[in-house]
Amino acid sequence: MRKSLISVFALASFGAAALVATPSLAVDGPKVSWNLSVWGPPRAFTAGIEALSSYISKETDGKFTIKIHYGDALSKGPDNLDNIKLGAFEMAQICTGYHPGKHPGINALDLPGLPLADPEVHALVHDVFYKNPYIVNEFKRWNAMVLMSVLQPQSEFMGVGEAPVTMAGYKGMRVRALGGTGAAMKNLGAVPTSVPAPEVYNSLERGVFQAAAFPFTYAFASYKIPEIAKWYTTNLAPGANNCPTVVALDAFGKLPPQYKELFEKGKPIAYAALVKAHGETDKKNLADWEKKGLKAIKYSPAELKIFEEVGAAPVWKTWVTENAAKGVPAQELLDLILNEAKKAKAKLGKS
Template identity: 50%
Template sequence: MKVKTLAGVATMAGALLITGMPAQAQTIDGPSVSWNLSTWGTKRAFTAGMEYVAAQVSEKTGGKFNIKLHYGEALSKARENFDGIKIGAFQAAMYCNFYHPGKNPASMVLTMPFLPLGDLEVSMHVREAVMAHPAYVKDMDNWNAMTYMSSLLPQYEFMGRGNPPQKLEDWKGLRVRAGGGLGTAMQKLGATLTTVPAPEVYTGVERGTMDAASFPYTYSHASYKLPEVSDWFTSNMSPGTTECGTVFNKDAYAKLPDQYKKLLMDLKAPAYQVQIKAYHDIDEKNLPAFRAKLKEVVYTDAQLDEFRKIAAKPVWDEWVAENKDKFDAQGLLDLVLAEAKKAAKK
């Protein structure tokens, strides 16, 4: 992530948190509407964007439109949120694509290792472009869902227990939590995969059923208290990320009055800035705490170059070959690379 860019974002988002969205002079009038949003875990950086949206829709409508976030899988298991959206059990839900790759195959392009998504502003532009791609939209249609916004997950890093993997060869035989293309990349290093949902990782590492877990750096490691049961963490592996975000039930959205629909769409830009600031702020807090307690594993440029040769384009090519008859996989990958290049120049 670019420090200069994030510093500017932090200033912008801080102002947004104080003043709210550049606001209408009057309260937005409309009917009373209550939505429920299903998610897992607790309130954290990951949920900051949607927490901001929920607060703003209530404020801007004088309490007539409310979105309640239900944490801790209170409404649905994380792997079943799409199912709940499809039947209208709730109006909104958060999801992570690698929990159920068969439900959202096109979105798995964003799990490919070593995509140029380290800068969160670039990542935002790329993800928005991918979410508008016909293959992605078709996947969402299968679940009566429309994508609202991404959670802009930062690059993943690993945290684990036991001897730290200081060389690439040390990953051989380790049982690791990693999904999607990142999981494929780790398999090429000889690791054994598991894709348990985030709330189950702490117990797995504590009991020794897994050796390490990949999470978005650094917020998610701390959110799930992984440092409590770990001995080491990687800080510059940056092997990739994934796609998690928020979807709406299409029928629920269609029933909203136009002024509420417009409000939701107007809130996306400031919500993204709030999301970026939340990740920036938590990194500043977590990294010193990690370094004080755990062994930091830093790979050399030569080691990282070797990892990319093994697990970047070869994994991309395998993914395209596996999906070329299902949707325009090569076109989707090309879109990611083109949009990242374009956004980086802005």
């Protein structure tokens, strides 16, 4: 799956590079300098915005630059959307789970068990979803336009004790699982708890819970969970945070047309960079875990069906009911995700 996405986007990258190599084809325009706010250091998560920033600078021969500010230098992550509205900077990365009340419609992408484990399908579905009129208007209230997904990897579980080789194995198990993932696991009989990421290692070591869900694989490695874990799941894909890159509408509106076009043209290159970065990280981490002797659990289609029907579907139903009561076209948005996922898989020959 990863290889196909890399190959598709790599071709786009090659084509763009060929254009950049010809000075006469450089996009002309005024001097423009933007700032982009993101939390944490440069990492796989930021590979997309780094590639996009580089592409735009090269295409304009340095006339349009986007400076990335890491580590909350401009704003704390949960405050990025508010500061986009205030005009503090022109671009930012956000995670919609940080402030769900501000944009209930887009929170459909935070639901558990969505069929978005394949990164290529993930990218296609998110791009269509972000352009839905309701979502566009939802973000206009924040002076924002949702540009592209960060392709946050699906979560998996890593834990100690007896490995849950079936969904029944989670019954009674205490797990660190947040939001919709936690709700889905509760439906399976697990006992979810909310613990800040930096505290997971010590809590797991002390037996506060037996397993933790994190984005696969980089987050487990970042918090050193493989040092004490005995097993991990490989294909449960219980959920993923929706973390898009947003652009300030007022700033975007001031750009000349030739600069605006660069954002869409650069997205395939940015997505290719994200997939490549995550792929390299996964390859290294999985090799390390194999050396440590961790057991890899791959669930059968029948077990995954149980997760979808018993764990995830009731969470979808509750979300639709609660948000429809608020005036959100919740069922329409959920159906959009599911239908676009089917279309994407059929288009890519993965149905």
